[in-house]
Amino acid sequence: xxxxxxxxxxxxxxxxxxxxxxxxxxxxxxxxxxxxxxxxxxxxxxxxxxxxxxxxxxxxxxxxxxxxxxxxxxxxxxxxxxxxxxxxxxxxxxxxxxxxxxxxxxxxxxxxxxxxxxxxxxxxxxxxxxxxxxxxxxxxxxxxxxxxxxxxxxxxxxxxxxxxxxxxxxxxxxxxxxxxxxxxxxxxxxxxxxxxxxxxxxxxxxxxxxxxxxxxxxxxxxxxxxxxxxxxxxxxxxxxxxxxxxxxxxxxxxxxxxxxxxxxxxxxxxxxxxxxxxxxxxxxxxxxxxxxxxxxxxxxxxxxxxxxxxxxxxxxxx
Ligand SMILES: C[S@@+](CC[C@H](N)C(=O)[O-])C[C@H]1O[C@@H](n2cnc3c(N)ncnc32)[C@H](O)[C@@H]1O
Numbered sequence: 570x571x572x573x574x575x576x577x578x579x580x581x582x583x584x585x586x587x588x589x590x591x592x593x594x595x596x597x598x599x600x601x602x603x604x605x606x607x608x609x610x611x612x613x614x615x616x617x618x619x620x621x622x623x624x625x626x627x628x629x630x631x632x633x634x635x636x637x638x639x640x641x642x643x644x645x646x647x648x649x650x651x652x653x654x655x656x657x658x659x660x661x662x663x664x665x666x667x668x669x670x671x672x673x674x675x676x677x678x679x680x681x682x683x684x685x686x687x688x689x690x691x692x693x694x695x696x697x698x699x700x701x702x703x704x705x706x707x708x709x710x711x712x713x714x715x716x717x718x719x720x721x722x723x724x725x726x727x728x729x730x731x732x733x734x735x736x737x738x739x740x741x742x743x744x745x746x747x748x749x750x751x752x753x754x755x756x757x758x759x760x761x762x763x764x765x766x767x768x769x770x771x772x773x774x775x776x777x778x779x780x781x782x783x784x785x786x787x788x789x790x791x792x793x794x795x796x797x798x799x800x801x802x803x804x805x806x807x808x809x810x811x812x813x814x815x816x817x818x819x820x821x822x823x824x825x826x827x828x829x830x831x832x833x834x835x836x837x838x839x840x841x842x843x844x845x846x847x848x849x850x851x852x853x854x855x856x857x858x859x860x861x862x863x864x865x866x867x868x869x870x871x872x873x874x875x876x877x878x879x880x881x882x883x884x885x886x887x
Pocket of ligand 1: 574575576577597598599600601602603604605621622623624627646647648649669670671672673696785
């Protein structure tokens with residue numbers, strides 16, 4: 570593998586995801602295929618993994634690396650388009666759907682990608698350069714209150730208003746262009762021992778915003794459930810509390826059946842329980858894994874299984 574990315578919670582992901590050795594699987598965040606390589610070891614020759622990755626550089630490398638693996642088919646688009654991938658591959662249902670959110674160590678470390686504040690690059694932060702606006706545009710155009718919201722909500726930055734202020738003042742003199750413009754500005758107001766943490770928080774917040782990461786996750790989850798075979802599993806790995814909350818709430822809501830008041834003789838809400846949650850608490854990496862791979866420290870795995878969807882009024886009467 571030509572990436573320095575160590576797949577997080579690898580054995581746990583295999584354990585939760587694979588239920589049918591000859592099934593069709595979807596890896597929405599294929600990356601360099603660290604997880605999928607391990608899934609392939611568990612799977613038969615008749616199995617298939619459909620992978621998506623938004624990042625063109627990553628996608629091209631993986632296309633090359635997996636060109637001789639006939640069980641893998643890759644697409645360079647957003648995982649929220651899982652339905653399009655299923656249609657193109659004529660797959661009516663997946664045995665397993667997997668996502669390992671965020672960006673890889675390769676993307677963070679590679680200067681060509683422009684995700685790192687450790688070297689000078691255009692301040693972009695988009696995984697898909699064909700869509701949306703770069704991070705420099707946000708810094709140069711958004712109102713103070715919107716910048717503050719992004720830093721607070723997505724970066725958990727306690728001085729979000731102060732940082733937004735600083736940015737608005739800076740751009741009155743000249744526009745933001747590079748990662749270094751932002752990094753050097755933050756350096757002027759941050760004690761050295763807190764600097765890397767602050768840079769990570771601010772860059773992460775901007776990345777989540779420019780890529781619309783939370784909306785993509787919501788759409789992906791909603792479209793995944795109808796594409797899961799009964800008994801099939803959905804396994805999601807998150808690294809941010811907001812992402813984890815979205816997955817947790819979504820699974821909980823899908824697990825809920827009829828919500829009509831108990832005095833109703835028959836169900837009128839038509840809500841059907843579609844998922845059974847397999848992880849009441851998220852699975853987290855062992856101390857050993859965190860020691861070996863620092864990126865794993867915030868990882869959380871949640872898994873759920875597709876139910877056989879029953880007639881709603883029958884469920885209500887039970
Ligand atoms: C944490 S890495 C996955 C690493 C992979 N599991 C492995 O072990 O090699 C996340 C990958 O998902 C991609 N990605 C993030 N959000 C995406 C989205 N909405 N749709 C498709 N790919 C996405 C990123 O470009 C990145 O390559």
